[in-house]
Amino acid sequence: MKKLALIFTLLVLVNVSLMAQATPTAKPIILQYGEPITLDMALQVMNAAKLEASNNGWTMAIAIVDTGGNLILFEKMDNTQVGSIEVAMGKAKTANNFKRPTKAFEDVLAGGGVGLRVLAIPGVFPLEGGELIMLDGKIIGAIGVSGMAATQDGVVARAAVAVVKK
Secondary structure (H helix, E strand, C coil): CHHHHHHHHHHHHHHHHHHHHHCCCCCCCCCEECCCCCHHHHHHHHHHHHHHHHHHCCCCEEEEECCCCCEEEEEECCCCCCCHHHHHHHHHHHHHHHCCCHHHHHHHHHCCHHHHHHHHCCCCCCCCCEEEEEECCEEEEEEEEECCCHHHHHHHHHHHHCCCCC
């Protein structure tokens, strides 16, 4: 019995030690909103998105929102499925409003378990294709892309935001 108690105590001590080592000490980086994206910059982002989609033969709906989640610019390429209109806008708003790419929500949801709580968050589109638009380390808006597979939507969104000098 004493041997069992000793083993249990050692296991508890090892577990507590491992938990203490895994505890992060660095403060999390909290993204800040900056001045909202300008129409001129939104046009540059839109053109980059359309170019990437066209180069791959993909049809897309593309939405760009400002820091308040308000639609600044929207285009639906010819022959894009109609359902992608709302999805693109939802992805852009999700990325902006929650300060992260929509793929982060997709990944959490894919993990199942407690990740399923994402489904209860109003206004979240947990599909790849929503990306933050950053300038000087601050969020100035977001883009949402829909029309193909979520991974392809993500390729277009990331190519589009790459035109903005971080």
